[in-house]
Amino acid sequence: REKFQSISAADFFYRNREIAGFDNPVRATYTIIRELVENSLDACEQYSIMPDVRVKLIDDGNSIYRIKVEDNGIGVPYEQVPYAFGQILFGSKYTLRQSRGIFGLGGKMAVLYGQITSHSTVKALSSTGGFEKYFYELSINVQENKPIIRKKEVTPNPGRWRGTIIEFSFEGDFVRAKPKIVEYFRQTAILMPYANIIYISPDGVLYRFDRITEVMPKPAEEVKPHPFGVDIEMVHRMINASRSTTLMDFLANNFHRVGVATAMNFLKSIKMSPDLNPKTMDSKDLVKLVSRMKDYGEFQPPDAQCLSPVGTDLLKAGIIREFSPEYVAVTQRRASAYAGYPFVIEAAIAYGGRVPITPADEMLVLRFANKIPLLYDLHSDVAMKVIKRINWQRYKLDVKTMPIAFFIHICATKVPYKTVGKEYIADRPEVEYEIEWALKTCARELKTHMGKKERAYIAQRR
Amino acid sequence: REKFQSISAADFFYRNREIAGFDNPVRATYTIIRELVENSLDACEQYSIMPDVRVKLIDDGNSIYRIKVEDNGIGVPYEQVPYAFGQILFGSKYTLRQSRGIFGLGGKMAVLYGQITSHSTVKALSSTGGFEKYFYELSINVQENKPIIRKKEVTPNPGRWRGTIIEFSFEGDFVRAKPKIVEYFRQTAILMPYANIIYISPDGVLYRFDRITEVMPKPAEEVKPHPFGVDIEMVHRMINASRSTTLMDFLANNFHRVGVATAMNFLKSIKMSPDLNPKTMDSKDLVKLVSRMKDYGEFQPPDAQCLSPVGTDLLKAGIIREFSPEYVAVTQRRASAYAGYPFVIEAAIAYGGRVPITPADEMLVLRFANKIPLLYDLHSDVAMKVIKRINWQRYKLDVKTMPIAFFIHICATKVPYKTVGKEYIADRPEVEYEIEWALKTCARELKTHMGKKERAYIAQRR
Numbered sequence: 008r009e010k011f012q013s014i015s016a017a018d019f020f021y022r023n024r025e026i027a028g029f030d031n032p033v034r035a036t037y038t039i040i041r042e043l044v045e046n047s048l049d050a051c052e053q054y055s056i057m058p059d060v061r062v063k064l065i066d067d068g069n070s071i072y073r074i075k076v077e078d079n080g081i082g083v084p085y086e087q088v089p090y091a092f093g094q095i096l097f098g099s100k101y102t103l104r105q106s107r108g109i110f111g112l113g114g115k116m117a118v119l120y121g122q123i124t125s126h127s128t129v130k131a132l133s134s135t136g137g138f139e140k141y142f143y144e145l146s147i148n149v150q151e152n153k154p155i156i157r158k159k160e161v162t163p164n165p166g167r168w169r170g171t172i173i174e175f176s177f178e179g180d181f182v183r184a185k186p187k188i189v190e191y192f193r194q195t196a197i198l199m200p201y202a203n204i205i206y207i208s209p210d211g212v213l214y215r216f217d218r219i220t221e222v223m224p225k226p227a228e229e230v231k232p233h234p235f236g237v238d239i240e241m242v243h244r245m246i247n248a249s250r251s252t253t254l255m256d257f258l259a260n261n262f263h264r265v266g267v268a269t270a271m272n273f274l275k276s277i278k279m280s281p282d283l284n285p286k287t288m289d290s291k292d293l294v295k296l297v298s299r300m301k302d303y304g305e306f307q308p309p310d311a312q313c314l315s316p317v318g319t320d321l322l323k324a325g326i327i328r329e330f331s332p333e334y335v336a337v338t339q340r341r342a343s344a345y346a347g348y349p350f351v352i353e354a355a356i357a358y359g360g361r362v363p364i365t366p367a368d369e370m371l372v373l374r375f376a377n378k379i380p381l382l383y384d385l386h387s388d389v390a391m392k393v394i395k396r397i398n399w400q401r402y403k404l405d406v407k408t409m410p411i412a413f414f415i416h417i418c419a420t421k422v423p424y425k426t427v428g429k430e431y432i433a434d435r436p437e438v439e440y441e442i443e444w445a446l447k448t449c450a451r452e453l454k455t456h457m458g459k460k461e462r463a464y465i466a467q468r469r
Numbered sequence: 470r471e472k473f474q475s476i477s478a479a480d481f482f483y484r485n486r487e488i489a490g491f492d493n494p495v496r497a498t499y500t501i502i503r504e505l506v507e508n509s510l511d512a513c514e515q516y517s518i519m520p521d522v523r524v525k526l527i528d529d530g531n532s533i534y535r536i537k538v539e540d541n542g543i544g545v546p547y548e549q550v551p552y553a554f555g556q557i558l559f560g561s562k563y564t565l566r567q568s569r570g571i572f573g574l575g576g577k578m579a580v581l582y583g584q585i586t587s588h589s590t591v592k593a594l595s596s597t598g599g600f601e602k603y604f605y606e607l608s609i610n611v612q613e614n615k616p617i618i619r620k621k622e623v624t625p626n627p628g629r630w631r632g633t634i635i636e637f638s639f640e641g642d643f644v645r646a647k648p649k650i651v652e653y654f655r656q657t658a659i660l661m662p663y664a665n666i667i668y669i670s671p672d673g674v675l676y677r678f679d680r681i682t683e684v685m686p687k688p689a690e691e692v693k694p695h696p697f698g699v700d701i702e703m704v705h706r707m708i709n710a711s712r713s714t715t716l717m718d719f720l721a722n723n724f725h726r727v728g729v730a731t732a733m734n735f736l737k738s739i740k741m742s743p744d745l746n747p748k749t750m751d752s753k754d755l756v757k758l759v760s761r762m763k764d765y766g767e768f769q770p771p772d773a774q775c776l777s778p779v780g781t782d783l784l785k786a787g788i789i790r791e792f793s794p795e796y797v798a799v800t801q802r803r804a805s806a807y808a809g810y811p812f813v814i815e816a817a818i819a820y821g822g823r824v825p826i827t828p829a830d831e832m833l834v835l836r837f838a839n840k841i842p843l844l845y846d847l848h849s850d851v852a853m854k855v856i857k858r859i860n861w862q863r864y865k866l867d868v869k870t871m872p873i874a875f876f877i878h879i880c881a882t883k884v885p886y887k888t889v890g891k892e893y894i895a896d897r898p899e900v901e902y903e904i905e906w907a908l909k910t911c912a913r914e915l916k917t918h919m920g921k922k923e924r925a926y927i928a929q930r931r
């Protein structure tokens with residue numbers, strides 16, 4: 008009759024790799040570069056290391072390409088390397104703090120794609136800056152979702168080098184992927200004027216983005232879950248992991264911005280005893296606790312210490328380097344939240360200079376999420392939805408005929424991606440609201456500038 | 470430093486449930502119904518059982534709903550019930566044959582959502598028609614991705630009942646989900662005029678679709694992989710699982726429509742020895758074998774025995790029942806393939822009768838994939854892309870002012886879904902081509918009918 012089977016997470020993403028952005032060799036070429044670069048940038052920024060990232064893509068013929076990415080990041084600890092690159096759903100970004108990585112999947116999908124299209128192993132060299140550096144050659148055992156260590160070498164690290172070098176081959180299509188790859192690097196550099204990024208393409212072109220500042224944003228710090236962001240499973244796990252013997256103690260020590268006083272008041276308001284042992288709570292009490300947590304209006308909203316926006320100065324500097332605009336209006340909204348997850352919107356509108364005038368029904372919209380440039384599915388994205396409904400005439404901005412570029416960046420502990428391939432952002436009313444106000448703020452500033460410029464011009468002509 | 474962690478597949482889909490269609494209570498209400506109904510319909514059709522499916526959604530207050538789905542399908546075997554409903558990435562549809570289910574995820578995500586929003590367990594009663602029926606009450610251990618059996622009961626089954634009843638509670642939003650739910654049932658019934666479907670909504674309305682025929686399409690049969698659809702991982706696994714000691718034998722016994730003669734000719738053409746032991750092949754040979762398999766022009770294309778289209782008669786009957794159109798043109802294309810996966814496109818265009826005239830810039834387009842109605846993301850779907858570029862004027866069809874409905878159904882062993890939530894279909898040139906020709910065939914037929922009608926009208930007026 009029916010043949011039942013369970014499959015590993017690696018097998019699932021192998022069979023359904025188009026869902027993770029590996030639809031075909033063109034898209035795979037782009038996604039592989041993206042995933043590896045994002046890992047390198049996270050490894051630097053999280054530790055306030057000014058990033059030096061070097062990407063080399065070599066054409067080995069027969070549609071086989073070799074990718075090599077080198078960074079000066081924090082490195083991967085010795086025992087973790089095989090899992091970091093060889094086990095799907097493994098990583099260090101399952102925490103409540105902003106980072107590019109979130110799924111524990113991207114780097115491994117890239118390695119897996121190389122393995123299934125060219126039988127390539129992955130070579131990883133890393134050190135956390137200690138006395139030794141270590142080299143691994145790995146494959147992924149897909150059916151069991153575990154790494155296969157082909158080779159392992161520990162060597163002295165006299166220079167105390169710290170960083171990671173990863174290399175493997177895969178079947179790609181560079182020619183068709185090229186425009187998107189170059190665009191990806193350009194846009195990455197806009198948000199990172201403090202990073203040195205080098206990309207050497209198979210056709211021998213060297214793209215270099217040199218740092219123009221040594222100022223970096225403060226890294227994101229991990230926070231505890233916020234009461235508005237919980238569900239029964241989460242609270243259940245927190246109770247099991249906690250040593251608290253009273254509900255009061257449990258609440259005061261496990262939630263973002265909830266201390267003794269807040270916990271007391273909350274429990275009073277829902278008529279639950281502070282001395283109740285959370286581990287012996289019955290199902291009815293657990294359901295009541297969780298659902299009332301979500302509606303309690305007196306909890307402090309989430310704050311932004313778990314986020315790491317670019318900041319208006321750095322964003323401006325990056326835009327100026329790329330577009331030399333006549334004017335750029337930049338803004339950063341205060342932290343907001345959706346479903347208990349804090350987020351911050353940064354936006355900019357640039358005018359003139361090297362900003363191109365786009366064809367009639369197109370617009371130049373650069374979207375970013377946790378500093379990742381989003382280059383696909385613009386029209387499904389929440390940002391476009393907002394842009395389309397703003398009445399730009401009110402700000403004297405004719406998006407059809409003027410050289411205008413829009414920039415929208417969402418920083419969040421949990422970016423509401425619609426897909427595993429991180430292609431675009433789902434609609435959330437709170438996010439839409441913030442994007443709209445950020446863009447209107449920039450539009451107003453630009454209108455003021457255009458007004459001054461016009462009056463100056465008129466004055467000059469007299 | 471960095472805290473490394475591995476998470477289970479259940480934990481991954483719990484944390485990222487919006488990626489599976491569980492964004493919010495409205496969408497979850499719809500997705501839960503969809504996933505359970507699709508499981509029931511698969512369980513019937515695969516065994517040529519005329520489906521009797523009954524769905525009841527009860528409002529228990531406080532946004533908590535109880536769902537109960539009952540079918541007369543093949544049932545779930547006793548030992549498999551806990552895993553079928555309690556372990557993510559487990560199922561019987563990991564085979565190369567058309568079915569609604571493909572991921573081994575849907576039913577469990579529904580159960581998981583009920584668990585995390587209402588702490589509900591799932592109650593499942595099933596029998597494969599034997600002497601016993603069995604009842605389980607289960608939860609999912611999310612961190613370890615395994616079922617927790619709360620209760621288990623085996624009782625006699627004197628009536629030899631065969632089928633499955635599944636029930637659990639969840640936090641939903643019926644009012645907002647209602648239009649989509651009703652539409653889902655209507656569209657499901659269009660492709661299944663041989664099914665009895667009953668849906669009882671929380672506001673007490675009974676929706677009934679009674680069977681109008683006892684003819685059913687022949688079920689899909691499992692096939693072996695086609696040479697064009699393989700990659701190195703797949704061939705590697707097949708070699709390990711096979712007992713063949715020669716490459717010739719391996720190829721002749723493991724691939725769809727490849728027998729001894731074809732295998733011989735292929736190996737000759739790529740200059741590989743038929744006597745080579747596949748288990749001792751080196752990496753270079755494996756890569757060569759797989760890449761040459763994909764380009765060998767003499768392999769028979771995949772055939773359609775692994776597919777189970779509706780068929781033009783049944784499709785017409787279903788459309789007539791729903792819309793009583795003045796005319797409906799229906800067509801089924803011959804089997805085609807993309808990347809070695811066979812697929813068949815069925816399409817129809819209905820005119821007049823109860824087909825509404827849609828507002829100026831909208832069109833009535835009903836899309837289906839393996840008989841699943843797709844109700845979201847119309848504008849990202851490949852079907853819409855094709856419809857927009859057809860010049861309907863050539864067929865004298867003014868889609869703006871005429872009451873016209875388009876129907877597109879793709880049957881495939883691997884539907885190229887873009888998302889885990891099965892919302893829309895990715896672009897594939899072969900699929901686009903087939904959809905375009907299917908629609909044009911229907912358009913031509915409709916044009917002929919309109920022409921005859923017009924001449925008859927003119928003749929009558931004289």
Ligand SMILES: Nc1ncnc2c1ncn2[C@@H]1O[C@H](COP(=O)(O)OP(=O)(O)OP(=O)(O)O)[C@@H](O)[C@H]1O
Binds near residue numbers: 082110171
């Ligand atoms: N270049 C690197 N430097 C330091 N650590 C790295 C590097 N690349 C990967 N890692 C480590 O390996 C882990 C797994 O990376 P992977 O890309 O598979 O998942 P992720 O980045 O956590 O999430 P996502 O799937 O969203 O990218 C990371 O969490 C990180 O700890």
Ligand SMILES: Nc1ncnc2c1ncn2[C@@H]1O[C@H](COP(=O)(O)OP(=O)(O)OP(=O)(O)O)[C@@H](O)[C@H]1O
Binds near residue numbers: 576
């Ligand atoms: N009503 C049912 N009758 C018979 N078998 C069922 C029923 N519901 C579920 N099953 C079994 O449980 C398995 C798991 O179902 P689940 O919905 O989780 O995954 P799937 O249907 O295989 O794939 P998908 O995630 O695409 O829906 C199915 O493959 C099927 O074997």
Ligand SMILES: [Mg+2]
Binds near residue numbers: 045107
């Ligand atoms: Mg990553």
Ligand SMILES: [Mg+2]
Binds near residue numbers: 507508569571576
């Ligand atoms: Mg299913």
